[in-house]
Amino acid sequence: MLYVVVILADPKYESRLNLALSLNIYVPRDERFGHLKLADFLSYALKSIVQVLKPEFESIFDKTPNEFDSFEDVLKLYEGGLEVPEGVVKVIRDNVPLEMLKEIFRTDGERFLKFPLPQVIAVDKFAWRTDEEFAREMLAGINPVMIRSLEEFPPASKLDPKVYGDQTSTITKEHIESNLEGHTINEVIIERKLFILDHHDALTYASRTLLFLQKNGTLKPLAIELSLPHPEGDQHGAISKVFVPEEKGVENSLWQLAKGYVGVVDSGYHQLISHWLHTHAVIEPFIIATNRQLSVLHPIYKLLHPHYRDTMNINALGRQILINAGGALEVTVFTSKYSMEFSSMLYKDWVFPEQALPQDLLKRGVAVKDSSCPHGLKLLIEDYPFAVDGLEIWFAIKTWVQDYCSVYYKDDESIKKDAELQSWWKELREKGHGDKKEEIWWPKMQTREELIETCTIIIWIASALHAAINFGQYPYGGYPPNRPAISSKLVPEKGTPEYDELLANPDKTYLKTFTSQFKAVLGISLVEILSRHSSDEVYLGQRDTENWTSDAEALEAFAKFGKKIEDIEEGMKRMNNDEKLRNRYGPVKMPYTLLYPSSEGGLTGRGIPNSVSI
Template sequence: MFGNANKSSEEQNANKRERMRGTVILMKKNVLDFTDLSSSLLDRLHEFVGKHVSLQLISASQEASDVEGNGMKGKLGKPAYLEDWITTITPLIAGESAFGVTFDWDDDEDIGTPGAFLIRNHHHSEFYLKSMTLENVPGHGVIHFICNSWVYPAHKYKTDRIFFSNKTYLPSETPEPLLKYREEELESLRGDGRGTLQEWDRVYDYAYYNDLGDPDKGAQYARPVLGGSTEYPYPRRGRTGRPPSKTDAKSESRLNLAMSLDIYVPRDERFGHLKLSDFLANALKSIVQVLKPELESLFDSTPEEFDSFEDVFKLYEGGIKLPEGILKNIRDRIHAELLKEILRTDGERFLKFPMPQVIKEDKSAWRTDEEFAREMLAGVNPVIIRCLREFPPASKLDAKVYGNQTSTIKKENIESNMDGLTVHEAIRHKKLFILDHHDALIPYLRRINSTSTKTYASRTILFLQNDGTLKPLAIELSLPHSEGDQYGVISKVFTPADEGVENSIWQLAKAYVAVNDSGVHQLISHWLNTHAVIEPFVIAANRQLSVLHPIHKLLHPHFRDTMNINALARQILINADGFVEATVFPSKYSMEMSSAIYKNWIFPDQALPADLIKRGMAVKDSGSPHGLRLVIEDYPYAVDGLEIWFAIKNWVQDYCSFYYKEDDTVKKDSELQSWWKELREEGHGDKKNEPWWPKMHTREDLIEVCTIIIWVASALHASTNFGQYPYAGFLPNRPTISRRFMPEKGTPEYDELVNNPEKAFLKTITAQLQALIGISLIEILSKHSSDELYLGQRDTPYWTSEVEPLEAFGRFGKKLAQIEERIVTLNSDGKHKNRVGPVNMPYTLLYPSSKDGLTGMGIPNSVAI
């Protein structure tokens, strides 16, 4: 213990003059962007003339702070430079290069313990900085700096780029030498709210959805601004700063799709270079620019319909042959890799799609009533069905505006099919359920039906049988009254039939329900309730929570790529005349309708237990696991979802409890409070006065909020996204549009239904053109990327330096692995009929992990596709 005292002063000074070695991992632009081959040459040229990449360590030690020269900031070490840039060979497979860097460490420049570093890129091109690792730091050993950021040439920035070590600090516990750097970095990320943002900008800011319409293109392309009004409330999206359109100052101008999909999002929010979604962007662009117009021209000249289900099956078994002229045009304009992906060329057959799981084992089971009902519990939209609590079903629409909207389903329509129970008894025993798409659609239905769509608002009543499966009892289809909304609706009730034209009519009634459910799924369950509502959390976190903050580190993986996929969606999916309007029944009213539904969005209700209780699908029960008892024991989404939910919550509780020992720490966390305030008042600003927002005063508040965010971004999104192709890739199972009303007796349409029910069915639902475009789209959107990170995974084991959070995260991963095993067991035991169903398709959408591609399973960390 007295060893140092015995050393000579000369030996001690020699120790202080030791050099500290570091390893920097980065990816050069020329490796990631083959279209910019000149970058490598120019970067080498800059190296030759002395324009290097420099790094300076920043002290986190109090005794090394530079009060006079650096304004209470940590003392800066001497500049060091990346070594051997010119001679370092980049391994092209991984795209990563490792560079050495040597920092001086002597008497005059003793910087104590490094807590951050500045980096200046004096090259011509940007590079992707993954990490820096310091070896043999005196008193500390190894220090990791996890960067994962694009670094542009220094002249592009107003302030130097800074990266902190993987040590985590609450604001009040931040070493004083790092505090100013922490604050300034957040200020730079907020920007000044002015100007058009460029690719190198790192600004996170808010805007309304005022970029969906294109009024400069014509009045038919104008769309209302969503957000900022009581009429059209909406979550905020990331600001781009593009100038307003020429025609309407409230609308933002749009990019020319023929030129670019390069919509601004902060550069670090862009898709990674290995991500399938890089390919996705180009594939979507090719479909909308090339395939869609060519197919439209084909179907304009030679109108085509599916005449039978066998015609639809050919899409998966043989494909459709395109005329050589159209095929040549497509070939000339689409890259070979994309051509193979979106056309599936196979000899002389084209547009051949993978077999959707729903028809893989049995081509007709999808038409059964049991499968129709099962998919409400284990399909791609299992979040709508609710327990029926009153009969007849009532409406919450304003009777002064919409008249009497109470259901016309009567007891005599259903009681004969309820195992001897009366309606009152069935409700008391929680045996009746409803899939209700009435109130959401009625306010828009008159306008929707003025387009090519011809559809109804639907209510479907179901009965819980003794074997745990649901049986549909009645479907009510409603239209606005011909004399005006104030007169209510005109409704018809349909009940099951096994044969004859009555069965054909029943199959059509189910199809209209499926059309409703497809639109609500795509616009509400999927887009609004995951993609749109999460983006403000991403923006607010980057503006108000430092990368040093524990909650930033907790949530950051669950924000990956969300801003990028949402920006792509605004450009080609949910925009005026985009994919959604072309293929989903509300057409030009799609996004406006989602705004109306957002009026009822409540953040605490996004918690799975709260949602299940609100829908009457679960009741509180202290004697049941997790304190909840499911009303339908075999409800696969809820069974698997609750396991995932509580695994997330336990992980979040362990993590937050490490940093927040008491409630007072939450209240006094300045960054946390700023984040929560801005999220409510800006990000979800149209909801800022709602009383249901958690107060963020206690650890319990914090744990619940973070659990909801992670659940929505991971498991909820996975459950509503990755089943799209497995269930809806076969369009008759989940049609997205209906083109004519239920045929009436005495009409040619009714005669056709009698004589050729398959053809009549197919002429009613999604047309062949929309089907081909829609299937092409959802196939791409249902795939996992090759660099997907799933729940329980991180991109580096060094994401934090604290041991206890790392151990808790390890336990989280092990719990998820156990859940996977349990799901496999439940799916294979044969007792739970709703888990597999007549189509013999196991419920795997909440299986935590997956391989890449089209799997129908796996929970990615974030809303990334």
């Protein structure tokens, strides 16, 4: 992070830039935004929301009930906006450029805060509440990289029992066996049909969600376990509750709440780990090492440079405005002031070779090696949109990298003798990702295969992986009840006023638990910005200029890559028209487009930019 040093009694004391005065954050000159529209959009929009509008929004909601009374109230954000007092309107108009008012806080008379309709409710306003859609979004939603195969029952924990006691799941076979289509738990585990979304070890009010792969190819949620630390100390284990699907009554209301808590936990993990840590943060050391150690004429520099566009600039803005102490993310995500601590702790689990999509799928047990299948992998959930589309993109990138590297490196010896390449890899491991310099699983960079795999992983992270977990934020999360990011209450207990309110008005209880007005509006504003493409974005298979190299073989290989990317997109469109593939569109009738390579500018829910540029 960038700080300004203030000399006090402790010379190590650091102070953050005063962003009320400037957003002129230092970024190396050749890493600054090169396209004015995106630069202005981010600078003004983020600064306006966080510094100017945040206190004004709070003043609005302090004078009115700080909660929605019904889902119809939430829908007003998209249908007509919220009525804002004239005094607040004046403050906003005086502080926000006109183009920002049009883009973010659209006007309808005196009504601000009118947002585009998120895709998840565009066709059906309530299909998001179904169990099928809840499960489908683990395969095709914002965070499709967490679900894994369950290989033991009950689910176990990796936490040290000497410190945390017994953390074994309290889910029993009685909770789930009635929903296994006549099978026993042992049978479905052997047949690899039992899956889990497991956030238990990482988070407080941790969740474990068990799911069953049905004959129709969709996942059925079986049980949700929520766990709290033991009040007498961690060594006593956890206090857990198990919820199972019910179709009516208070049990259904509790089940809906349980799904909401899973959404909260998964949203926080998504933003801080899957998104920030595993794409934005980890790619930056590669950018720095590439610029420091590789000449602009070096073939690997030319290969990777498009995949670094705008990343350092957007990360610098993010550190100052979004993920900083007291910033927007701490306000809108449940991890609050512990957000960066959480992200830093989970960095210890990051392993570079496992970022390769095939390795990730194998590690999570959602795929097995099978030479008879395309790419040598068999998906255990055949209709897994992120994995199906992702594998096509992954192997297209790898083929392109292999073709390109083969032009310049004819054998392994040429890799070993490339002094710039070896210096680049040494700096990357020992300084860029210096916390992990001793880890044995880093590639040694002694063979062409190691170079090809390394460059493929870098391009995958910067392009397709980031696209898959970023540009669905507004289509899915722009409607907060579907993707709540923060909760204010625990599950109500029998005999309490909260439980009585749940009986009387379950929808209002759900909204009071997860969707306060101010945080909803701020969260929607942020994910709308983060889900937008700039008008001059450069997408996978494209380059800023046709003259990026004069080598005919490299240009021919790139043209082949571009054509392959176009063909892959056409194949995705055909699959989205196949009604047998229910996980590609779900009850919400929302096709999976997050890995479509191409896009127009704006809020499209599709498109793979070359780099982490937003």
